[in-house]
C-alpha cells in the first residue's frame with residue numbers, strides 16, 4: 001500500500017537513500033532545516049509497505065509553487081508513487097491558494113519529461129538564469 005505523508009527528521013537517512021538511488025543530489029541537513037522553517041508540510045515522502053520509496057520537496061513563495069528533488073527508488077517505479085506524491089503536493093498548493101506550480105527538468109531526462117507531461121506539466125521556452133549571491137555566512 002502507498003502512503004503519502006509529511007517528512008519528519010527521523011526520515012532523513014531513508015530520504016537520503018532514495019535521492020542517492022535515483023541519482024539526485026542530497027539536500028544537506030542545514031539547507032533542509034532552513035526550508036522546513038517556511039513550509040514543512042510541502043516536503044512529502046511516499047511509503048510503500050512501510051518502506052520510504054519516494055520523495056518530493058515542494059515550496060511556495062507566496063505566488064508560485066515549486067517542485068524540487070522528486071525521486072522514486074528504481075525498485076519501486078511505475079507503481080504510481082510519483083503520481084501520488086505530486087497529486088498530494090498539488091492539493092496542498094491549492095489549499096494555500098497557489099495557482100500554478102513550476103519545476104525544472106534537464107532536457108536530456110526523457111523519462112522525467114514523459115512523466116511530467118503525463119501529469120499535465122508542459123515545457124515553456126524560458127531559459128534558467130542563475131547567479132550565486134554572497135551572504136554573511138558564505139565561506
Ligand SMILES: CC(C)(COP(=O)(O)OP(=O)(O)OC[C@H]1O[C@@H](n2cnc3c(N)ncnc32)[C@H](O)[C@@H]1OP(=O)(O)O)[C@@H](O)C(=O)NCCC(=O)NCCS
Pocket residue numbers: 022024069070071072073076077078079080081082083084103104105106109110111112114115116118
Ligand atoms: C520520474 C520518476 C519520479 C517517476 O516515478 P514513478 O513513481 O515511476 O512514476 P509513476 O509510476 O507515478 O508514473 C506515472 C506515469 O508517468 C509516466 N511515466 C513515468 N515514468 C516513465 C518513464 N520512465 N517513461 C515514460 N513514461 C513514464 C507514465 O505515463 C506513468 O503511468 P503508467 O506507469 O501507468 O504508464 C522516476 O522515474 C525517477 O525518480 N526518476 C529519476 C529522478 C528524476 O528524474 N526525477 C525528476 C527530475 S525533474
